[in-house]
Amino acid sequence: MKIEVKVGDIADWRDEAVVVNLFKGVKRPGGATGAVDKATGRAISKLIESGDFQGKFKEVAVLPAAGGLPAKRVMIVGLGEREKFKLDRIREVSGKVALHAREIGLKSFSTIVHGAGIGGLDIRESTEAMAEGALLALYRYTRYKTSDEGKKDPEVMTIVTTEKARVGVMQRAVESGAVIASAGNMVRDLVNMPSNDKPPQKLVEFASKVAKESGFKCKVLDEKQMVEMGMGGVVAVGKGSEEPPRFLVLEYKGARRGKPIVLVGKGITFDTGGISLKPQEGPLGPIWEMRHDMAGMATVLATISAAARLKLPLDIIALAPLAENMPSGHAQRPGDVLQMYGGKTVEVLSTDAEGRLILADALVFAEKLKPQAIVDVATLTGTAVYALGKRVTPVMGNDRKLIRRLEKAGMETGERVWELPMFEEYGEQIKSDLADLKNTGGKSAGCITAGMFLRQFVGDTPWAHLDIAGTVWVHGGPESIDKTYMPKGPSGVPARLLISMLRSWGRKA
Ligand code: BES
Ligand code: MN
Ligand code: ZN
Secondary structure, three states, X not given: OEEEEEEOOHHHOOOOOEEEEEEOOOOOOOHHHHHHHHHOOOHHHHHHHOOOOOOOOOOEEEEEOXXXXXXXXXXXXXXXXXXXXXXXXXXXXXXXXXXXXXXXXXXEEEEOOOOOOOOOOOHHHHHHHHHHHHHHHOOOOOOOOOOOOOOOOOOEXXXXXXXXXXXXXXXXXXXXXXXXXXXXXXXXXXXXXXXXXXXXXXXXXXXXXXXXXXXXXXXXXXXXHHHHHOOHHHHXXXXXXXXXXXXXXXXXXXXXXXXOEEEEEXXXXXXXXXXXXXXXXXXXXXXXXXXXXXXXXXXXHHHHXXXXXXXXXXXXXXXXXXXXXXXXXXXOXXXXXXXXXXXXXXXXXXXXXXXXXXXXXXXXXHHHOOOOEEXXXXXXXXXXXXXHOEOOEEEEEOOHHHHHHHHHHHHHHOOOEEEOOOOHHHHHHHEOOXXXXXXXXXOOOHHHHHHHHHHOOOOOOOEXXXXXXXXXXXXXXXXXXXXXXXXXXXXXXXXXXXXXXXXOOOOOO
16 A cells, blocks of 8 residues: 655545544544544444444544535544553554455545644654554565455555644654665565475575665675584584574664664574474464564564664664474484584473573574674563463563663654563573583573573673563454554564664664
8 A cells, every 4th residue: 555645625635435533431532533424414423423433442433525525435433532642553453454445446546644633642753653553554464375265455545744844854754654664574474384385595585685775795604604603503503404504794874983772583484393303283372373483583673674774773683593403313312412612512302492492592692793782683482471361562672771771762663672680590490400501491491591591691781581472473462452553463563662762762762
């Protein structure tokens, strides 16, 4: 769907539908909604009086345009309680409108900006949220369908403003909103893709294409180079598969000075558990869902790509260790001891705790770049779901300011995070008799002990870790994130969060 910004008055605008809004409890609509109400012989007021429309959050009604309105229909959408109104609600409202437009078969529709008038929100931010919400909501994954199913998307959404002076700002906001939405949608595409089509080398080729298009560098280490460098984690995890492991190094230079920010993403293209084989049906879901185990990689790729397209004034490096965790005659065994990049040794108690093994190498690689901060993203532990459920991403780290930045960005984007403690005593659970560390920490506090394990590999560099095992996928139902712009399937979390954090990096944490 294309999004345009035009100058005009919604009350005499011609389109298949014009979209206006209403806060909950408002009896006499004002502003643009009031003007459309007047032009339709008070059709909206009558609807409110009849009790058929109350302005509840995400409520929608469509009326045939009556009276002097040139548009064919009026769509009215509820903004909910005024006190609860914020940017993320605009994304949801805009998502709802776009989905409803598709549902009733509109080829195009025109809308006012929700929230910039009576809502009192910033015009740039509201417009951006409108574009973001609509484009995220309309996402569908059809690559493996050989015939056209379902309804067609609207072709054009026009945002109409009466103020000519605002058009430039709004157009740029639509562009940035589209870049942010396409980052979320890129993560969804990659996570949706079946594992037979995304072995490590294929993901490298995909990343390299994205790098060319968006304007950043893409380098890759192969298995031989990793063996020479001593990256024992990635090599051991990759050994069991016919598909050799890779290590992606993506580099965007928007500042050309100072220290980079390094993002690290787990890239397990499929996680069988290895010799510590997973059951067909785990406590948290079926094994086929383990195709999502490269969501961390997808997130850092989408984020650096968006940073480049938004021309952020930062130097960013994204790293992704890529491997397929398979059992075979070449696979690592439970009880093996590995030496990780940088020299630390690890006793492998479970080959299913493979994420931390590949991340250890990547974090050492990151630390050697002397960055101002490292943020890693990983579908790391099922325990994350037991800790915080499927709505909120656990965050851990060694730097309060960095965690604060992530918390803030989480609130702004709706991709919320919550800190788990890293008290020293948890470290007892991952001490090994045989090696420096072991890769599992027992039954309790699994999400935290995984974080404690990673912590051993970053030194004193400011670092934070996001465990997205619970938030990577929207399953539906009462446990899941329920947002109009996050349909069932891969959520795209936390690409928008990271982009938001990077955009505000220059500001105080
Ligand atoms: N990729 C999984 C984590 C996961 C599990 C994500 C379920 C989403 C849903 C990870 O590699 C894993 O298997 N973790 C183990 C660690 C354990 C063996 C210490 C887990 O969480 O069970
Ligand atoms: Mn695993
Ligand atoms: Zn895994």
